[in-house]
Amino acid sequence: xxxxxxxxxxxxxxxxxxxxxxxxxxxxxxxxxxxxxxxxxxxxxxxxxxxxxxxxxxxxxxxxxxxxxxxxxxxxxxxxxxxxxxxxxxxxxxxxxxxxxxxxxxxxxxxxxxxxxxxxxxxxxxxxxxxxxxxxxxxxxxxxxxxxxxxxxxxxxxxxxxxxxxxxxxxxxxxxxxxxxxxxxxxxxxxxxxxxxxxxxxxxxxxxxxxxxxxxxxxxxxxxxxxxxxxxxxxxxxxxxxxxxxxxxxxxxxxxxxxxxxxxxxxxxxxxxxxxxxxxxxxxxxxxxxxxxxxxxxxxxxxxxxxxxxxxxxxxxxxxxxxxxxxxxxxxxxxxxxxxxxxxxxxx
Amino acid sequence: xxxxxxxxxxxxxxxxxxxxxxxxxxxxxxxxxxxxxxxxxxxxxxxxxxxxxxxxxxxxxxxxxxxxxxxxxxxxxxxxxxxxxxxxxxxxxxxxxxxxxxxxxxxxxxxxxxxxxxxxxxxxxxxxxxxxxxxxxxxxxxxxxxxxxxxxxxxxxxxxxxxxxxxxxxxxxxxxxxxxxxxxxxxxxxxxxxxxxxxxxxxxxxxxxxxxxxxxxxxxxxxxxxxxxxxxxxxxxxxxxxxxxxxxxxxxxxxxxxxxxxxxxxxxxxxxxxxxxxxxxxxxxxxxxxxxxxxxxxxxxxxxxxxxxxxxxxxxxxxxxxxxxxxxxxxxxxxxxxxxxxxxxxxx
Numbered sequence: 001x002x003x004x005x006x007x008x009x010x011x012x013x014x015x016x017x018x019x020x021x022x023x024x025x026x027x028x029x030x031x032x033x034x035x036x037x038x039x040x041x042x043x044x045x046x047x048x049x050x051x052x053x054x055x056x057x058x059x060x061x062x063x064x065x066x067x068x069x070x071x072x073x074x075x076x077x078x079x080x081x082x083x084x085x086x087x088x089x090x091x092x093x094x095x096x097x098x099x100x101x102x103x104x105x106x107x108x109x110x111x112x113x114x115x116x117x118x119x120x121x122x123x124x125x126x127x128x129x130x131x132x133x134x135x136x137x138x139x140x141x142x143x144x145x146x147x148x149x150x151x152x153x154x155x156x157x158x159x160x161x162x163x164x165x166x167x168x169x170x171x172x173x174x175x176x177x178x179x180x181x182x183x184x185x186x187x188x189x190x191x192x193x194x195x196x197x198x199x200x201x202x203x204x205x206x207x208x209x210x211x212x213x214x215x216x217x218x219x220x221x222x223x224x225x226x227x228x229x230x231x232x233x234x235x236x237x238x239x240x241x242x243x244x245x246x247x248x249x250x251x252x253x254x255x256x257x258x259x260x261x262x263x264x265x266x267x268x269x270x271x272x273x274x275x276x277x278x279x280x281x282x283x284x285x286x287x288x289x290x291x292x293x294x295x296x297x298x299x300x301x302x303x304x305x306x307x308x309x310x311x312x313x314x315x316x317x318x319x320x321x322x323x324x325x326x327x328x329x330x331x332x333x334x335x336x337x338x339x340x341x342x343x344x345x346x347x348x
Numbered sequence: 349x350x351x352x353x354x355x356x357x358x359x360x361x362x363x364x365x366x367x368x369x370x371x372x373x374x375x376x377x378x379x380x381x382x383x384x385x386x387x388x389x390x391x392x393x394x395x396x397x398x399x400x401x402x403x404x405x406x407x408x409x410x411x412x413x414x415x416x417x418x419x420x421x422x423x424x425x426x427x428x429x430x431x432x433x434x435x436x437x438x439x440x441x442x443x444x445x446x447x448x449x450x451x452x453x454x455x456x457x458x459x460x461x462x463x464x465x466x467x468x469x470x471x472x473x474x475x476x477x478x479x480x481x482x483x484x485x486x487x488x489x490x491x492x493x494x495x496x497x498x499x500x501x502x503x504x505x506x507x508x509x510x511x512x513x514x515x516x517x518x519x520x521x522x523x524x525x526x527x528x529x530x531x532x533x534x535x536x537x538x539x540x541x542x543x544x545x546x547x548x549x550x551x552x553x554x555x556x557x558x559x560x561x562x563x564x565x566x567x568x569x570x571x572x573x574x575x576x577x578x579x580x581x582x583x584x585x586x587x588x589x590x591x592x593x594x595x596x597x598x599x600x601x602x603x604x605x606x607x608x609x610x611x612x613x614x615x616x617x618x619x620x621x622x623x624x625x626x627x628x629x630x631x632x633x634x635x636x637x638x639x640x641x642x643x644x645x646x647x648x649x650x651x652x653x654x655x656x657x658x659x660x661x662x663x664x665x666x667x668x669x670x671x672x673x674x675x676x677x678x679x680x681x682x683x684x685x686x687x688x689x690x691x692x693x694x695x696x
Contacts, residue, residue: 032521036521161664162664166519167511170519171511171514171519171685173380295649297649298649301643301644303644315373315509315681316678316681317675317678318670318671318672319510319670319671321668322658322669322670323664323667324665325665325666329663330665333664337519
């Protein structure tokens with residue numbers, strides 16, 4: 001507050017909807033960042049999968065890049081630095097203090113994990129919204145961050161910008177997470193809600209794809225992989241376990257589920273794709289499967305794209321956090337809140 | 349983390365169920381406080397309304413006081429310090445760094461506000477769970493705390509230990525609270541839920557009193573004053589307004605409400621005592637009144653003693669926090685989490 005201003009250099013891997021929303025948020029909160037944290041952020045590098053990359057150690061013209069529709073030619077025009085042929089090169093050359101990793105989800109965690117390892121190893125803080133590397137290489141990456149005395153943050157991997165990891169770290173001191181239960185995948189919840197209102201699985205899915213809610217290949221969502229990756233992250237980051245996504249008991253939703261949904265509605269109940277993690281005989285068990293719930297179950301009232309996470313703790317018993325119909329701005333806010341976390345506490 | 353240990357002296361005003369639960373939590377988390385924050389807490393003063401007070405600058409024997417059933421004679425036996433005739437005297441003489449104010453709610457805010465003012469003025473941090481002084485003298489007390497470079501914290505005034513103020517301060521950076529909506533009073537929600545299951549108002553209230561949920565004089569809860577005080581605090585602490593409890597539009601529940609509840613159930617709807625705050629033409633409006641809600645409204649699924657607060661923000665849109673059936677341990681956790689907040693950030 002009123003601290004002398006210092007420069008902070010940021011780099012992005014990925015510059016799709018989320019990256020652009022985050023860039024807008026950074027511009028909109030420029031004054032707040034200066035006033036509250038004494039920093040002035042500039043973006044010194046942007047690397048994309050399809051549109052090349054740009055580096056400028058004096059700061060890229062973010063406004064101009066955002067205004068342009070043609071990200072590709074624009075990035076190339078703005079480039080004013082060392083030539084990079086690979087993203088790993090980019091990480092080494094971008095001159096950033098913080099890397100924001102927003103590349104596309106791949107359950108193997110690669111290539112994102114390689115970029116993150118490279119950045120942490122070079123002493124950059126890393127913020128990611130990418131579940132793959134966090135779920136598959138949690139220990140290795142957090143250990144590397146600790147070793148290099150930088151932060152590795154991933155608020156956006158579960159429930160977008162709703163505080164989950166920041167909530168537990170910063171507002172639930174000395175608390176042990178005994179178990180968690182929730183709805184963590186928006187696409188399947190959207191389809192389930194549509195089906196309970198009478199839509200068929202196919203039409204609900206087609207509509208979700210049309211609206212940009214579901215991917216062209218929706219397998220990772222429908223088969224429960226996305227939710228399983230999130231459960232794995234919750235277990236590793238908050239419960240001290242090491243359960244990997246492939247070890248989560250997993251059942252997704254399909255055409256078949258429609259029958260369950262309609263039968264449940266007739267009994268005044270609701271089907272939800274429930275994600276759980278709990279301790280059993282010294283082990284941490286993770287599960288993702290459709291469950292029929294009573295109407296007064298807090299999960300039953302979660303409709304559409306909304307998410308809920310119920311934490312069962314030894315201090316606060318059950319505490320739930322609900323995110324209502326998130327969009328791309330809410331994911332961007334996860335990146336922003338992690339940026340603030342690492343500025344306030346640069347060491348874990 | 350591994351910091352050299354330093355002594356921190358605490359004093360309590362009030363030592364009822366919450367105070368005792370907080371004392372147990374301090375004992376249980378002694379190792380955590382040493383390890384994570386490098387502090388060793390001792391209680392140098394306890395003042396009660398009915399059982400006298402005790403001061404010992406070398407630390408009171410908390411275990412022994414907790415074990416005893418007769419708080420009064422026990423406190424007097426432990427006293428080993430200056431004689432105090434009033435609680436104001438106690439605040440001056442207790443030798444504490446942090447005062448925990450847990451005296452009984454009085455809507456005027458007094459005498460608690462006087463104790464708090466005295467403590468802040470003397471350079472003590474103050475943590476309270478008492479809505480009265482926070483709602484009626486918010487500006488004066490926060491200004492005094494800032495002036496003396498100490499913290500004035502009040503997490504327990506709304507939703508017990510569920511993070512509300514800590515949530516907004518620590519996990520929603522650069523966010524503006526546009527409006528809030530919720531269920532903030534457990535007693536009335538308990539009675540409403542009982543009535544929707546067929547109980548009469550009278551029997552539900554009598555049962556709640558028997559269970560220690562409702563006070564012998566339940567007026568502050570039933571007439572909506574308790575919820576109004578909470579709305580007033582939310583407006584002042586999170587929304588930049590200055591609406592006092594008496595300025596909140598307020599309607600409580602009564603025998604009459606039973607008819608509304610039963611009629612709503614027949615229409616497959618639910619009645620809840622809804623607390624709201626919103627902006628209207630530059631003004632901040634607060635309201636507490638029974639509302640009939642559709643079944644899929646998140647407030648409709650909140651039953652019994654549970655509470656919910658939905659924050660509508662400019663960054664995260666709607667974010668809700670739900671506390672499930674809190675008890676005295678959850679209120680004690682509010683005091684503990686404020687203690688951790690002030691240790692992590694001793695200045696606002």
